Amino acid sequence: MSKKPEGRIAPYAHPSGGWGALKQVVVNLVHEKVAGGNYKTLLKQNQPDGFDCPGCAWPDREHASTFEFCENGVKAVAAEATSKRVRPAFFAAHTVTSLLTQSDYELEQHGRLTDPMVYDAASDRYQPITWDDAFALIARHLKALPDPDQAAFYTSGRTGNEAAFLFQLFARMVGTNNFPDCSNMCHEPTSRGLPGTVGIGKGTVTLDDFEHTDTLLIFGQNPATNHPRMMNELRDCARRGATIVSINPLRERGLERFTSPAHALEMLTGATTTIGTMFVQPKLAGDFALIKAVAKRLVERDDEALASGQPSVLDREFIARHTSGFEAFEADLRAESWDVLLEESGVPKLQIDQLTGIFIRGRNVISTWGMGLTQHKNALKTIQMLSNLMMMRGQIGRQGAGLCPVRGHSNVQGDRTMGIEEKPTKAFLDRLQRVFDFEPPRAHGLDTVDSIQAMLDGRVKVFFAMGGNFAMATPDTPLTFRALQNCDLTVHVATKLNRSHLIMGKQALILPTLGRTEIDLQNGVPQGVTVEDSMSMVHLSYGINQPASANLLSETMIVARLAHATLGSDKVDWLGLGANYAEIRELIEKVFDDFHDFNARVARPGGFHLRVAAREREWRTPSGRAQFVPHAVDRDTPIHRARARHGERLMVLMTARSHDQYNTTIYGLDDRYRGVFGLRRVVFINQDDLALLGLKDGEYVDLISVWEDDVTRRADRFRLVQYDIPRGCLGAYFPETNGLVPLHSTADGAGTPTSKSIPVLLERSAEE
Known part of the structure; x- marks a missing residue:
């Protein structure tokens, strides 16, 4: 007899957002057993006197706007504010083997971790350990390594700037550049690709540009689920008459129709806004060929315009003044086969013509993208081809136009800025050397995939994860499990239980930490943490909830105490920095010129914007110009x-x-x-x-x-x-x-x- 189908499939005919989103908010608050007094937390997200949402990296209007509803932000806050607890008694009642039979969803639902725990192999249970003993255990393992490169230090995007800065400094003082991080698994092609074209691995737009754009090309992204606050920007753009094109193999509901929960009249009247005006569905791995096809068609349209005495459809002034390599790029486009582009993209020629026409008509075009562009073999080439396309019409470095990578976790971009980078520049390492009087390691370290292989090979013996769920976020899951189990020590800093805590090395620790919604008191003084969003805005954030346990440490203090236990405090007053985050920010500004007057600037409502040179048409490339980069279509993948x-x-x-x-x-x-x-x-x-x-x-x-x-x-x-x-x-x-x-x-x-x-x-x- 066949198994009865689980769940149900029922096509969703309603707009995204709306009452369906509000209903789910109530469901999550009840399900997470959020105490009544903590409902006020929801009104403090992204406010000047509140905290930065622990969810996505989409920016906020001046970080001081009226309440901006976000369904998934509410879920993230409710998950932190839950009254459910995972205390030592929970671990005493459950072996690790028994917990492994639970689903990822079930593990998440047990609630907040309250105490540091160490794995006991004899009983197959986690047992309580004091913080001092936990740090001493890690320090012993690190000091016993014959080579500091036998340690790897993972960072998730939830880590704030202050903790990330101390984390990279500590690991480099230990002697390694092994910094696997979540950026390696999502937007690394953006970070590696854009410097080759515009000179910096960040986006070139701010939220204000969305008020001036008339055309948005949204590549490989599902904002209604992954960045719900972005939907209000798209709604406003659509209502102004902007053309919005969704380019995604899946025709996502959120880019069809949207009812904004932030607008009472829409909710009461059931009004909706049509978001997408065109939907293009390339086949998987076909985005590169599609973008190149639009670029080729743009050259053909330019030929047609010039032949008929019309103005060029290319921005020839921008190309001549600001770019290099256009001739070779244009020749490559002309030589490319239409048959190849159509086959590889999976998009009909007529639709490519329509998309090209929209691009030509756009006076101010913003191209946004998510992991739909970045998690492919040809991803770096795709990002560079998109840069090429935008440069052809001068759509970079002016108001209402530009490149807009939309990153996932709230501070994944900030962590990279702070030095969580396995391939640091010589200039950055030289600055660390001058400020902290030590010789940083110069050899490139391991990224996420290389770290997994190194653990499998026995070349990495200690794995320390600052947040995240490494075992489940990474590829080749059974292989990753074996890699972690091959370590001598695995350590996970976390707020809630996840599967990574159950896939242990020979010794294992779980270190519970404060959430961003919680008050972080050091010596009786509330501390704020900073994050950098997808558009290079840096904000200061203070928690407002009481900590889930009196035995929690902040991420920053965890790093500080670990560094003190391992290295001592002769060169760096780790414990002093852990007790006063403003002093960490003073050190950050000594290392990074763009963070001058850090404490003063971040104290202003809305924080400050980190300068992005390409936004001002300053091109930090070898040629000093934006660089066109031709790429062939790979037919042997x-x-x-x-x-x-x-x-x-x-x-x-x-x-x-x-x-x-x-x-x-x-x-x-x-x-x-x-x-x-x-x-x-x-x-x-x-x-x-x-x-x-x-x-x-x-x-x-x-x-x-x-x-x-x-x-x-x-x-x-x-x-x-x-x-x-x-x-x-x-x-x-x-x-x-x-x-x-x-x-x-x-x-x-x-x-x-x-x-x-x-x-x-x-x-x-x-x-x-």
């Missing part, structure tokens, strides 16, 4: 080779978040806008592919990754959901499908896992 072996039955899988999750944190089991309720093991598939494979909507299949090694990677029993997705393409949620991503299937030149283009085969599941 792992996907091409897999399709040559398996034919049309070969599918390409992308991983994605559901609406009820943030990164690997699972808040619930629904994906409302995609019509999935009560289940997560689903795979979205085109109806023609169902027919091709002899499968039916609602059947269960196993997914088998196709890679060029002898490793079998599979994810079993996923329910097929017929969906509007290009032929040959599939979608499924992470982290359930992360195990299908081969460890060394990464973006060329960036090392980011190719989680948006995984070649797979489907097999009908055995009936249960």
